[in-house]
Amino acid sequence: MSDPVLQVDNLQVRFGTKRGVAEVVNGISYELREGETLAIVGESGSGKSVGVLALMGLLQQPPAAVTGSVRYRGRELLDSSPKAWREIRGKGMAMIFQDPMTSLNPVRTVGYQLTEPMALHLGIKGDEAKQRAVELLDMVGIPSPDTRVSDYPHQLSGGMRQRVMIVMGLACDPDVLIADEATTALDVTTQAQITDLVAGLQERIGMAVVWITHDLGVVASIADRVHVMYGGRFMEQASVDDLYATPSHPYTEGLLGSLPMPGSDRPDKLVTIPGLPPDPVAMPSGCPFAPRCSYSDGARCTQEVPELRVAGDSDHATACHYPLGVAP
Amino acid sequence: MSDVLVEVQDLEVHFPIMSSGAIRRHVNDVRAVDGVSFQVRRGETLGLVGESGCGKTTTGLAILRLIAPTAGLISFDGVDMAGLGPGELRALRKRMAMIFQDPYASLDPRMSIGKIVAEPLEIHGLVDSRGEKNRRVGELLEMVGLSPDYRNRYPHEFSGGQRQRVGIARALATEPDFIVCDEPIAALDVSIQAGVMNLLEDLQRELGLTYLFIAHDLSAVQHFSDRIAVMYLGRIVEVADRVGLYEQPHHPYAEALLSAVPVPNPVVERSRSRIVLEGDVPSPIDPPTGCNFHPRCPKAFEPCSDSDPVLAIVGDHEVACHLYPGP
Numbered sequence: 125m126s127d128p129v130l131q132v133d134n135l136q137v138r139f140g141t142k143r144g145v146a147e148v149v150n151g152i153s154y155e156l157r158e159g160e161t162l163a164i165v166g167e168s169g170s171g172k173s174v175g176v177l178a179l180m181g182l183l184q185q186p187p188a189a190v191t192g193s194v195r196y197r198g199r200e201l202l203d204s205s206p207k208a209w210r211e212i213r214g215k216g217m218a219m220i221f222q223d224p225m226t227s228l229n230p231v232r233t234v235g236y237q238l239t240e241p242m243a244l245h246l247g248i249k250g251d252e253a254k255q256r257a258v259e260l261l262d263m264v265g266i267p268s269p270d271t272r273v274s275d276y277p278h279q280l281s282g283g284m285r286q287r288v289m290i291v292m293g294l295a296c297d298p299d300v301l302i303a304d305e306a307t308t309a310l311d312v313t314t315q316a317q318i319t320d321l322v323a324g325l326q327e328r329i330g331m332a333v334v335w336i337t338h339d340l341g342v343v344a345s346i347a348d349r350v351h352v353m354y355g356g357r358f359m360e361q362a363s364v365d366d367l368y369a370t371p372s373h374p375y376t377e378g379l380l381g382s383l384p385m386p387g388s389d390r391p392d393k394l395v396t397i398p399g400l401p402p403d404p405v406a407m408p409s410g411c412p413f414a415p416r417c418s419y420s421d422g423a424r425c426t427q428e429v430p431e432l433r434v435a436g437d438s439d440h441a442t443a444c445h446y447p448l449g450v451a452p
Numbered sequence: 453m454s455d456v457l458v459e460v461q462d463l464e465v466h467f468p469i470m471s472s473g474a475i476r477r478h479v480n481d482v483r484a485v486d487g488v489s490f491q492v493r494r495g496e497t498l499g500l501v502g503e504s505g506c507g508k509t510t511t512g513l514a515i516l517r518l519i520a521p522t523a524g525l526i527s528f529d530g531v532d533m534a535g536l537g538p539g540e541l542r543a544l545r546k547r548m549a550m551i552f553q554d555p556y557a558s559l560d561p562r563m564s565i566g567k568i569v570a571e572p573l574e575i576h577g578l579v580d581s582r583g584e585k586n587r588r589v590g591e592l593l594e595m596v597g598l599s600p601d602y603r604n605r606y607p608h609e610f611s612g613g614q615r616q617r618v619g620i621a622r623a624l625a626t627e628p629d630f631i632v633c634d635e636p637i638a639a640l641d642v643s644i645q646a647g648v649m650n651l652l653e654d655l656q657r658e659l660g661l662t663y664l665f666i667a668h669d670l671s672a673v674q675h676f677s678d679r680i681a682v683m684y685l686g687r688i689v690e691v692a693d694r695v696g697l698y699e700q701p702h703h704p705y706a707e708a709l710l711s712a713v714p715v716p717n718p719v720v721e722r723s724r725s726r727i728v729l730e731g732d733v734p735s736p737i738d739p740p741t742g743c744n745f746h747p748r749c750p751k752a753f754e755p756c757s758d759s760d761p762v763l764a765i766v767g768d769h770e771v772a773c774h775l776y777p778g779p
Contacts, residue, residue, distance in 0.1 A: 167643060265732065267731060283732070284732075312714075313708060313712045320726075320728055338642055339642075340716040341671065341713065341714035341716045343716075345714040345715075364718045368718050380716065382645065382646035383642070384672055394675070396650060397646075
């Protein structure tokens, strides 16, 4: 097996706030190999976005405090200089953001924003760069790309802006693409266009993808491996097939049970998870999911943080004192 | 009593586009809703799905007459709403309500939860005394799973799911027969969505409500609805019952839309083929001639660009497509 492109080890992110220290990411570790798609699934506030912002070096410190280790092709990133970061961002690791309204520059044309990273990383300039920008826009199905390339973001629809964001991420054929809820705001037919596009690119250039989402449907269609995040920790990690077939963490089970399945007979009730996600300023001691968990024993679960433990010899690991499907 | 509660016939909602300058002339229209007909039967949930910009929310607003239709007929329980004066309309409005998409924007941040829920009661004169109002507000909050003690709190003190419950309590205040639910779960987290959907289903069973459930999330619509209408660019392209639509969509757009919905099951996902549509939804200012889906339709043939297909009954489905000329 090839060496991992990206290695994240015990990444922690804390923020100093007026109310105290917010523990947003509490020690996550993973590896990513060429051509692989890793999905990180979680609800809002689970720390999934902050976790990837940290590994792109996009969190301002302070107020954020990032510890742990992030290695890209063996090179430690967290203590890199701004100059070293600039070389990696865009070409080595690129990111697609969730909100195209705030992440595109309103006073520059789409073409300018697309060609800027090409000039920086690939040395492609002028007409050649513009030609490539038009090709990229065409690739994501933007109509009349040769005129659209001169448009400003406000002249595009929301769906088109999101697609511009996506091609900006893809402009320099990055090794690692991080997509943070990249298709959440899009309609399903457009979402299908984008996931097809990314899959095609993965096959062509061996790009590895970290796909951050809350949509378990999208995960099932694109991911190789899935990490389920809650309260800043990974609750469960497994291959996509294992996770959906035999979820072993009660939170994963609850998430999967709360989804309406298209085409199925209508169940009487959807499973609901009572309560609310934990407040990062006042993280529960013990398992972060314990206050909402119907299997919690009220003792060990609320006192001792469960470690991620591999079940048997598979790569299926669960952070639960009483994993499902395992005799106590 | 007819079993149809709401009937919509050839509904059109066009928004005028005016030229700029001193003399503002009417230059064109945005044809948001362009000839929509359907019926909502008493006690059922009709799902209305389509992509953003297809006119589904505008249709819902027009039914409640929150925006005036350009043309077409809307009748509620046999009464044509166009012919009503303001007083009569208000009396009829008591019987219908709306649950909005964004629970952050649809609650006035300066009003307490109790005031928000009591407002419809006061407007329609449904309570005589303060004591009765308080009792009724408490009842409504309990009905949606909130503690009556929350009545003096303000919207910012609640989570998204709780706020959506406040919105539901407000919609229930006048004991309506018909509720338009406009994307009621789209803004909520996955684990919270299920709770709100279960609540809406329980309330329907207990109170005999009729819903128009507007959403872009096909899985949710399919779970929730008895029948489903699929909209594209201001038109309804297919109406069928929830199982029929899923198992055998007739209209090529409905087929593509369903195939694009990712199923939360990796084994199923790998085995099924996906129809990826080319291009974008055309502008409702200048819709294509003939069938407005024909430029993107993988099955388009000769008549599609010339003549406009009408909704015809094909088996258990109603379909607007030249492939299904109807009986």
